Amino acid sequence: xxxxxxxxxxxxxxxxxxxxxxxxxxxxxxxxxxxxxxxxxxxxxxxxxxxxxxxxxxxxxxxxxxxxxxxxxxxxxxxxxxxxxxxxxxxxxxxxxxxxxxxxxxxxxxxxxxxxxxxxxxxxxxxxxxxxxxxxxxxxxxxxxxxxxxxxxxxxxxxxxxxxxxxxxxxxxxxxxxxxxxxxxxxxxxxxxxxxxxxxxxxxxxxxxxxxxxxxxxxxxxxxxxxxxxxxxxxxxxxxxxxxxxxxxxxxxxxxxxxxxxxxxxxxxxxxxxxxxxxxxxxxxxxxxxxxxxxxxxxxxxxxxxxxxxxxxxxxxxxxxxxxxxxxxxxxx
Numbered sequence: 001x002x003x004x005x006x007x008x009x010x011x012x013x014x015x016x017x018x019x020x021x022x023x024x025x026x027x028x029x030x031x032x033x034x035x036x037x038x039x040x041x042x043x044x045x046x047x048x049x050x051x052x053x054x055x056x057x058x059x060x061x062x063x064x065x066x067x068x069x070x071x072x073x074x075x076x077x078x079x080x081x082x083x084x085x086x087x088x089x090x091x092x093x094x095x096x097x098x099x100x101x102x103x104x105x106x107x108x109x110x111x112x113x114x115x116x117x118x119x120x121x122x123x124x125x126x127x128x129x130x131x132x133x134x135x136x137x138x139x140x141x142x143x144x145x146x147x148x149x150x151x152x153x154x155x156x157x158x159x160x161x162x163x164x165x166x167x168x169x170x171x172x173x174x175x176x177x178x179x180x181x182x183x184x185x186x187x188x189x190x191x192x193x194x195x196x197x198x199x200x201x202x203x204x205x206x207x208x209x210x211x212x213x214x215x216x217x218x219x220x221x222x223x224x225x226x227x228x229x230x231x232x233x234x235x236x237x238x239x240x241x242x243x244x245x246x247x248x249x250x251x252x253x254x255x256x257x258x259x260x261x262x263x264x265x266x267x268x269x270x271x272x273x274x275x276x277x278x279x280x281x282x283x284x285x286x287x288x289x290x291x292x293x294x295x296x297x298x299x300x301x302x303x304x305x306x307x308x309x310x311x312x313x314x315x316x317x318x319x320x321x322x323x324x325x326x327x328x329x330x331x332x333x
Contacts, residue, residue: 083103085099085104086103086104087104087105088104088106088107088145088149090152090153091106091108091149091152091156092107094112095107095109095110095133096108096109096110096134096135097133097135098113098152099134099135099136099137100143100144100145100148101137101138101139101140101143101144102140102145104148106145106148106149106152108152108156112156116154116190117186117187118186119186119187120135120185123135123185141177142180142181146174146177147177147178147181149161150174150178151181151182154178154190154193154194160175160178160194160197161174162174162175162201170206170207172214172215172264175198175215176214176218178194179195179219180218183218183219191219194219195215195216195219195224198212198215198216198224199212199224202227202228202231208254209230209232209254210228210254210255210264212224212227212228213225213228213255213268213276214267216228217268217269217272218267218269220269222298225272225276226292226294227291229276229279229291229294230288231255232253232290233253234254235250235252236250236251236252236254237250247261248260248264255276255280257273257277258277258280271298271301271302274297275295275298275301276294278293278297279293279297
């Protein structure tokens with residue numbers, strides 16, 4: 001018994017027409033075998049091996065074209081690759097963690113933070129139990145460990161550190177960054193304490209009047225600036241050539257905007273610098289008239305709506321004219 005006949009490829013319309021014509025003409029179908037030869041499957045050509053580039057081993061895995069769509073998988077950001085935070089030696093106990101931009105961990109009781117700053121209270125992420133555990137900072141200038149440590153001292157002990165390490169000569173750079181941090185995160189009570197300390201440094205002859213003016217302008221506090229302008233008798237120390245970028249002109253009044261070093265000039269907000277220059281340029285250069293002239297000029301810019309922080313009802317008297325003590329300008333690092 002013979003097996004089933006092999007399958008034949010389907011006939012094309014042209015072949016069928018030719019076979020019908022052959023039957024009518026009495027021709028055999030064998031004569032049509034050349035019209036449509038049997039189709040034999042052609043095996044696929046083997047894949048060619050990938051050419052290896054010099055110094056590279058060819059992969060045995062199939063290649064895949066890059067997708068034109070962005071990946072939805074979690075990315076490894078700088079924080080994911082960062083080493084474990086360094087524990088701060090002063091603030092290491094509490095139910096809430098602050099991680100500074102330079103990777104230092106501070107532990108403090110949450111009620112200190114949330115009562116001092118509405119900005120921090122709104123920025124935290126709450127876990128499933130309804131409690132906030134941790135907050136990371138990213139600003140390497142305003143949210144570094146030196147600034148965070150000074151901030152925590154203010155809100156937990158009420159003391160203002162005027163230097164990065166809590167001792168030595170006061171640093172206007174450290175206080176300026178602290179004030180900017182307090183304004184950024186909306187800490188009005190802590191800001192009042194810092195401005196009170198700034199005025200105290202001026203009254204003790206430790207702070208140069210221009211430094212007090214800069215810190216008051218940074219806090220957007222007109223009264224602190226006006227108080228500094230009463231001390232026009234103090235002048236820059238030194239003689240001969242000076243570093244104009246970092247030192248004032250020797251013998252010139254420290255409050256004179258035309259003799260400021262560039263570093264300090266760049267720290268003063270533009271509207272405050274304009275008002276001071278305007279008042280000074282009108283030859284109102286005594287401690288009695290200069291503060292009022294400054295306020296009038298500033299009101300032109302601010303429309304009389306500048307924010308004044310009331311620290312306490314204290315009468316600040318005129319202090320003896322004396323050469324200013326050294327007061328650091330360098331950035332606190």
